[in-house]
Structure formats: structure tokens, C-alpha cells
Amino acid sequence: MPYHIGLIGGGNITETHARAARAIPGVEISAIHGTNAEKTSRLCREHGGTPYQNFDAFLKHRPMDLVIIGSPSGLHAAQGIAAARHGLHVLAEKPIEISTARADALIDAAKQSRVQLGVIFQDRRKPHIRQLKTWLDQGLLGKLLFVDARVKWYRPPEYYSNSRWRGTLALDGGGALINQGVHTVDLLLWLLGDVVRVQARTATLLHKIEAEDTAAAILEFASGALGVFHATTAAYPGYPRRVEITGTEGTVILEHDRIIAANLRNAPATLDSAALDENQSASTAAVTDFRGHQAVLEDFLQAIQQNRAPACDGLEGRRSLALIEAIYRAAKVPDRVDRSPQ
Ligand SMILES: NC(=O)c1ccc[n+]([C@@H]2O[C@H](COP(=O)([O-])OP(=O)(O)OC[C@H]3O[C@@H](n4cnc5c(N)ncnc54)[C@H](O)[C@@H]3O)[C@@H](O)[C@H]2O)c1
Known part of the structure; x- marks a missing residue:
């Protein structure tokens, strides 16, 4: 089944998300949201999709089935909740958010909107x-x-x-x-x-x-x-x-x-x-070897298709935040x- 993906963030890790998404047959990037217009346009030129600076307009873009959130960590819940309310499945980068209270709001919103919520822990x-x-x-x-x-x-x-x-x-x-x-x-x-x-x-x-x-x-x-x-x-x-x-x-x-x-x-x-x-995580934030992210995304797409929770869902993704x-x-x-x- 073809999937249309929206990417949120437009920085370092969105590049990894774009490359991971394109490596999966049947997956297309339909839109990218970022506050930096130049970076977002470059990503769209290289990987496809329509660039957006306006978040509300981005959320209304169709076709779009799911979003991958790669924005600053303290924006994950607000953006994920808005996406869930637009009927979009949500795959968020680690950490799920910066407080468990906000993580809980995101978990609740996904449940209310009956969309899948996953958290990226590629390890x-x-x-x-x-x-x-x-x-x-x-x-x-x-x-x-x-x-x-x-x-x-x-x-x-x-x-x-x-x-x-x-x-x-x-x-x-x-x-x-x-x-x-x-x-x-x-x-x-x-x-x-x-x-x-x-x-x-x-x-x-x-x-x-x-x-x-x-x-x-x-x-x-x-x-x-x-x-x-x-x-x-x-x-x-x-x-x-x-x-x-x-x-x-x-x-x-x-x-x-x-x-x-x-x-x-x-x-x-x-x-x-x-x-x-092959990533040099000890000395750089760049994730050039995207196979871990690809595996997370593949599981997430299967979860949507099979109407089951992803391997690392909101509650699983929340555990590390609670300990932190x-x-x-x-x-x-x-x-x-x-x-x-x-
Ligand atoms: N899984 C991993 O291995 C991994 C690796 C790196 C980053 N991450 C996660 O991805 C997320 C983004 O990290 P990154 O390295 O891509 O960061 P980044 O700074 O390179 O990219 C973030 C982008 O968000 C955009 N943005 C939107 N609203 C913003 C705001 N209010 N303030 C600042 N920027 C705003 C900026 O345009 C920026 O390009 C974080 O949650 C981080 O923890 C995960």
C-alpha cells in the first residue's frame, strides 16, 4: 500500500527521515514543514514534497497519511497533537517530549483520534x-x-x-x-x-x-x-x-x-x-547511516496497515523520559x- 509522509522539522534529522522514507518501496514524501525556508526547500528539491513554513497549511496538505516529527524536542507534543487531530499517524523522534505531562497529552490525543503513535529509538x-x-x-x-x-x-x-x-x-x-x-x-x-x-x-x-x-x-x-x-x-x-x-x-x-x-x-x-x-554518534549528531531509522519506519507502516501498536509506541517511548x-x-x-x- 502506498504511504504519503509529511516531515516536520526540516533540520539535521529530517534529512535522515527523508532518506529512510525514500528507501522504502511505495513510500512518498508529500510535504515538509520547517521554520527555515531555505533548508526546507532544499530538502523538498532533493527528496520530493511541498515545502511549508505555515504549520496549519502543512497539516491540511493531502494526500498525507502520517507525519514524522524531527523538530526540537519541546515541540513534539504540540505538533503531534495537532497532527493527530487532523487524522494523521504520528512517529516522533526521541525523546517523546521534554516532560511526561506533555508526553501523556500526546498519548491521549493519539488514542482519542484513533491514530498510531510511535517513538524513534532506532537502537x-x-x-x-x-x-x-x-x-x-x-x-x-x-x-x-x-x-x-x-x-x-x-x-x-x-x-x-x-x-x-x-x-x-x-x-x-x-x-x-x-x-x-x-x-x-x-x-x-x-x-x-x-x-x-x-x-x-x-x-x-x-x-x-x-x-x-x-x-x-x-x-x-x-x-x-x-x-x-x-x-x-x-x-x-x-x-x-x-x-x-x-x-x-x-x-x-x-x-x-x-x-x-x-x-x-x-x-x-x-x-x-x-x-x-556506521554512525559516528560519539562525535556528531548527523545520522548518515539511516538503516536504523528505516527499520523503525517499516515497523510503523506495518503497524498502521495491521492496525496494531508499533514496537515502540507512546507508552514505551515515555519510559526513558520518566526515568530521566x-x-x-x-x-x-x-x-x-x-x-x-x-
Ligand atoms: N534518533 C536520533 O538518533 C536523533 C539524532 C538527532 C536528533 N534527533 C532528534 O530530532 C529532533 C531534532 O534534532 P535535529 O538534530 O534535527 O535538530 P536541528 O536543529 O538540526 O533541526 C530542527 C529543525 O527544527 C526547526 N524548528 C522548528 N521550530 C523551531 C523552533 N521553535 N526553534 C528552533 N528550531 C525550530 C528548525 O528549522 C530546525 O531546522 C530532536 O528531538 C532530537 O532529539 C534524533
């Missing part, structure tokens, strides 16, 4: 990460004990200074944690289950932004496992995200989207390395040991 579609999820679901790691997740990324000063929204509380909702760390927070919840208790600190150590560029948290999972998590955009030159998961049956280490070690008592079969991700809110809250709690005991 969930990566082959090694799916393999790890299967191992965990099969109990190959045994009882989970400990996880160590580090997002030591780097963004140059211009990443923030050239942007009207990145690193702002109003439109980014925070900094390194909610924008970059959210991918790994989502993975931890998806792979290991809910977190029930959090201790945390955040700081602005390098960049000239109002939000944090560094966050550190101690997590207690509902399973009883403990975790340490940290995310930063201040670690020059930027290192691949690393997640080390230890259970009673051994340890698995994930670097970027690759399983680099699986030291388990019952060794699993060797891994397929054919389709690993808890980390921000915990970072404000002043209980700490100021000096080691003499």
Missing part, C-alpha cells in the same frame, strides 16, 4: 542489540547483578552555539542526559526492566549552556540489579557508548551497537556482523557525603 532495531535482548529474555545471563553504562560523547561548542534550541531548558528539556543519554536510558529499560530508585548529580562542566553537559546516576532496578550510568557531551574526542551487563552466568559488553564480548558460562552462537551501524525526569529530580536532592570520614 532497538540494531541486530546485536536485538540478539542481546533475546539472550536476556532467555535468561542466558542468569540473575542480573550489575550494569555499567557510559555515554562519553563529545559535541563541539558550535553544536550548541549555532542552535536556538539545543541545551536550552525550554526546547531541549536539558542537555547531555535528555538529548544524547536518552538512547542508552531507553536501552537499559528495554533490556533490563524498570528502575525503582535513583541517586544522581548533574553539572555543566564544559559547554556554555543553561542545561547539564554531564550527568551521573546510580540506578536500582526492580529486579534488584544495581547500575551506574553516566552521560556527557564534554568528553573530547568522543567514545562509543559502552554498556557492560553482568549476571550470575557471565558478562556481555556492548560498544556502540556491537556486542564486543559475551563471556557467558553457556557461550551463545557467533554473531552476525553484516549490518552493524527522576534523574533530574534526584540530582536536586542535597543528601551527599561532603568529605570522606577521617
Whole structure:
């Protein structure tokens, strides 16, 4: 069945959305909305569709079946709610929004309008990460004990200074944690289950932004496992995200989207390395390898066709935001040991 897609945002990630959409047979880009007329027109010239600066006019464009939202994070709910009320299915970039209250309003609006709502967490579609999820679901790691997740990324000063929204509380909702760390927070919840208790600190150590560029948290999972998590955009030159998961049956280490070690008592079969991700996420926001986004979009289109929820629907997409809110809250709690005991 042919699908007509509207793209919202018109910046960096909209380019990825356009390329991912065009890679799927039967999918056409019918309109692109952005506040930057020049960028939006260029995208339409390269990928098709009618450019719009006026959001209401964009929403009325037909044919259009769904929108993909790639605007600043703090606009996702307002734009998604408006699209849902126009009968359009909504696929929103991570994070779903910058507050759970707004995420809930979007989830409600999609339900009321009977349209599908999905959230883009492309890591969930990566082959090694799916393999790890299967191992965990099969109990190959045994009882989970400990996880160590580090997002030591780097963004140059211009990443923030050239942007009207990145690193702002109003439109980014925070900094390194909610924008970059959210991918790994989502993975931890998806792979290991809910977190029930959090201790945390955040700081602005390098960049000239109002939000944090560094966050550190101690997590207690509902399973009883403990975790340490940290995310930063201040670690020059930027290192691949690393997640080390230890259970009673051994340890698995994930670097970027690759399983680099699986030291388990019952060794699993060797891994397929054919389709690993080529993005340099540790040092750039550009997503040139769009296969992860394509896989998310393919699932979303099937969800529409089969009238079922997408693999990562609004409620799933909300989980990482709820934990991030808890980390921000915990970072404000002043209980700490100021000096080691003499
Ligand atoms: N899944 C991923 O790996 C991934 C990667 C990058 C970005 N993202 C997400 O995509 C969204 C956009 O990120 P981006 O890197 O494309 O940003 P960007 O700044 O490159 O693009 C955002 C676009 O939104 C438009 N815009 C509309 N209203 C605006 C406003 N009020 N203020 C500022 N700009 C406005 C701007 O014209 C801009 O071109 C964010 O939610 C981000 O978290 C996801």
C-alpha cells in the first residue's frame, strides 16, 4: 500500500527521515514543514514534497497519511497533537517530549483520534542489540547483578552555539542526559526492566549552556540489579557508548551497537556482523547511516496497515523520559557525603 509522509522539522534529522522514507518501496514524501525556508526547500528539491513554513497549511496538505516529527524536542507534543487531530499517524523522534505531562497529552490525543503513535529509538532495531535482548529474555545471563553504562560523547561548542534550541531548558528539556543519554536510558529499560530508585548529580562542566553537559546516576532496578550510568557531551574526542551487563552466568559488553564480548558460562552462537551501524554518534549528531531509522519506519507502516501498536509506541517511548525526569529530580536532592570520614 502506498504511504504519503509529511516531515516536520526540516533540520539535521529530517534529512535522515527523508532518506529512510525514500528507501522504502511505495513510500512518498508529500510535504515538509520547517521554520527555515531555505533548508526546507532544499530538502523538498532533493527528496520530493511541498515545502511549508505555515504549520496549519502543512497539516491540511493531502494526500498525507502520517507525519514524522524531527523538530526540537519541546515541540513534539504540540505538533503531534495537532497532527493527530487532523487524522494523521504520528512517529516522533526521541525523546517523546521534554516532560511526561506533555508526553501523556500526546498519548491521549493519539488514542482519542484513533491514530498510531510511535517513538524513534532506532537502537532497538540494531541486530546485536536485538540478539542481546533475546539472550536476556532467555535468561542466558542468569540473575542480573550489575550494569555499567557510559555515554562519553563529545559535541563541539558550535553544536550548541549555532542552535536556538539545543541545551536550552525550554526546547531541549536539558542537555547531555535528555538529548544524547536518552538512547542508552531507553536501552537499559528495554533490556533490563524498570528502575525503582535513583541517586544522581548533574553539572555543566564544559559547554556554555543553561542545561547539564554531564550527568551521573546510580540506578536500582526492580529486579534488584544495581547500575551506574553516566552521560556527557564534554568528553573530547568522543567514545562509543559502552554498556557492560553482568549476571550470575557471565558478562556481555556492548560498544556502540556491537556486542564486543559475551563471556557467558553457556557461550551463545557467533554473531552476525553484516549490518552493524556506521554512525559516528560519539562525535556528531548527523545520522548518515539511516538503516536504523528505516527499520523503525517499516515497523510503523506495518503497524498502521495491521492496525496494531508499533514496537515502540507512546507508552514505551515515555519510559526513558520518566526515568530521566527522576534523574533530574534526584540530582536536586542535597543528601551527599561532603568529605570522606577521617
Ligand atoms: N534518533 C536520533 O538518533 C536523533 C539524532 C538527532 C536528533 N534527533 C532528534 O530530532 C529532533 C531534532 O534534532 P535535529 O538534530 O534535527 O535538530 P536541528 O536543529 O538540526 O533541526 C530542527 C529543525 O527544527 C526547526 N524548528 C522548528 N521550530 C523551531 C523552533 N521553535 N526553534 C528552533 N528550531 C525550530 C528548525 O528549522 C530546525 O531546522 C530532536 O528531538 C532530537 O532529539 C534524533
